[in-house]
Amino acid sequence: MRLTQFSEYALRLLVFVAAHPDRLVTIEEAAKAYDISRAHLMKVANLLVRQGFLSGVRGRAGGLALARAPDRITLGELIRATEPAFSVVECFGEAEGHSALRLDHWRGILTGAMDEFLAELDRHRLSDLLNEPAGFGLTPSAAEGSAA
16 A cells, blocks of 8 residues: 655645644745745646636735645545555556456455554544645744745
């Protein structure tokens, strides 16, 4: 079970935006704070806006803000949104039309494990992560934020 870099960037972007509740955050700011490509972060931001995690304001004075309070965003919900083909084993999903693992019992065990993993993430919220912004690569000045 491995999460993609896309999910990591999504979590980092949400933490960065949540650390600045009093203003809009630009993609450029977040990209610079995390040393992430602006283009990659733009793709992440677009998905997070479409999925209702962020709201975006276009234009010169535009930027991103949380669409919901941090205590209303679960980590499980975020992973489901950013990992649409999430499965425990390659060639395990229904979309492929077949599976190298034909044992129903084994499939049930792995599906149960994945469900428990996501259920555990559902018990944690974005707000739980905001006490430790340094854990997400934010320096105190970046977490406090000065408009770029």
